[in-house]
Amino acid sequence: MRARGMADRAVKWITWGCASISLLGLGLITVFLFREGLPLLRRVPLGSFVLGTAWHPTSAPPSLGILPMIAGSALVTAGALAIAVPLGIAVALFIGEVLPHGFKDAFKVAVEILAGIPSVVYGFFGLVVLGPWLQTRLGLPTGQTALTAAALLGVMALPTVASVAEDAVAAVPESLREASLALGASPWETMWRVVLPAARSGVFAGVLLGMGRAIGETMTVLMVSGNSPIWPPSFLLPVRTMTSTIALEMAEAPVGGLHYRALFAVGAILFLFTLILNLVGDLVAHWVRRRG
C-alpha cells in the first residue's frame, strides 16, 4: 500500500516536471536572448538602434539602425492581415454556420494542411511562381516585393485566424441563433448581426495570434521579399524584415561581436513583441471561455 502511494507521488512530481519544462524553456529563451543581445546597449544607445534608418553592420564604424526592418515587418504583417482576417473570418463562418455536419471535418483538415505546408515550400512557390507573376502583371523591376511576401503570409496566417475564430463561433450558444431566426432574421442576418458580434472577442484573439504568426514568419519572407533594407519601405519594393535579417546575417556575424549582439537584440525585440501578442490573445481567449 505504501509502495503504491510512493509510486503515485513520484509520478505526480515527474509529470509536474514535464509540464513545467515549457515554462523553463520560455525562461531560458528570455535569459539567453538578453544575455547575448543586451551588451549591445553599452556601445549603441537604444534610441539610435531602434530609430536609426541605416543598417551597415560590417562597415567601419558600423551603423546599426533597425527602423527599416521594424517598418518592413510591420508593413508585411499589415498586408498579410488585410488578407488573412477577412478570409479567415469568412472561412470560420463557412465552417461553423454554412457547411453541413458531414463536411466540416474534411474542410477543417484542408485548412490544417494549409497551415502545415512548410514555410520554405511557400517561399519556393513565391520565388518561382507568385513573384514572377506579380512582376509581369504589375510591370515591376523585380517580383521580390513586400506585396509578394504579404500575399503569402496572408495565406499562412489565415488558418490561425480561421481556427481560433471558428472555435469562438462554435461557442456561441444555439439559443441565440434560434432566437434570431424565430424573430424572422435570415440565416445571413443571424450570422452577421448575432453570431459574429457574440464571438467577437474570440475572433479578436484569432487576429492577434495570426498577427504573431505573420510577424514571426522567416523562411517565406526571406525567399520572396528581396531583403533590401530600403527606407521608407513600400509594398512594390523589396523589403527587409526583422526575421529575415537574423536568418540572412547570423552565419557571417563573428560570435560576440557588435553585429552578433545586434542580431540577438533584434531577436529579443521580436520575442518580446510576439510574447505580448500571445499573452493578450491568451487573456482574451481565457476571458471568453470563462464568460461562456
Place this chain on the structure above:
Amino acid sequence: MGEEEGMKRRKVWEGLGLGLLGLAAGGVMIVLGGVIGFLILKGGSALSWEFLTSFPRRGMSEGGIFPALVGTGYLVLGTVILTVPLGVGAAVYLSEYARGGRWIRIVRVGINSLAGVPSIVFGLFGLAFFVKAVGIGVSVLSGALTLSLLVLPVMIRAAEEALRTVPEEFREGAYALGASRWQVTRSIVLPVALPGIITGAILAVGRAAGETAPIMFTAAAYYAPRLPRSPLDEVMALPYHLYVMATESTFFWKTRDLQYGTALVLLLLVLVFYLTAAVIRARMRRRKRW
C-alpha cells in the same frame, strides 16, 4: 420604402453575404489545391528512385537528395524521442493530477506562449544555448533539442485533448476497484487515449520535418559529403537544402528541376503525416462506442 422593397433588399444581401462566404472558402481551397497541384506537376518529373537515393553531385547541380532525407529523418527521430515522453508527461499532469489553481494557469500560459515564439527565435536560442553555452556544437542533437522545444506545445495540446476525451466513468470504475491514480492512468486512461496521442506525435513530426529557421544555426550543413556518424555531426536537411538550392547555390537558376523535386518530396512528406493524423482521428471518432 415599401415593405416589398425592403424584403427584396434583404434577399439581395442574403445572396451577397452567403455568396461571399462561399467564394472566400472556395478561394482558399483553390489556393491550397493550386500550390499542391503545381508542385506535383512540376516536381513529378524530377522524382525517381535515383533522386531519393543518391548524393548531390557537381556542386549540387546534379544528383539526388539522399543525405538531406536521411538528415531530416535523424532530426525528426531525435525530436520524437525527446518530445513524446515530455509531452505525454505534461499532458498526464495537466489532465490527471493538476487540480487547477494559479500555477496551472501559469503553466498553460507558458505552453501557449511557447507555441507563439517565432521559429527564428528558437534558432537563435538553440545557437546561444545548446550550441554555445552547453557546448554541443552544430549537430543533430542541438537541432533535435531546439526542434523539440518548438513542437512541445503541439504534442502537449494533442495529448491532453486525447486524455480529456476518456470518459470519467472509466476512471471512476477503476478507482472503485481500489486502483491508485497512477494505476488508473497507466492501465485505463493512457491505453484508451493512445490513438489521440499518436496523432499528436505525428503532427509534431510533420511540423518538425518542415521547419528550417530553427535548424539553420544549430544543425544544418550546406553540404555534407557523407552521412552523419553520430548525433554530434552536422547534417543536411530537406527544408534547408531546398532553401540553399533555390537561393544560395552557385547556379540556382539552372537547377530548378531538382528544386521542384525537393519541394515536392518535402510537401508529400508533410502531407502524408497530416493525412495520416486526420485518418486516425476520423476512425477514432467513428469507433467510439461510449
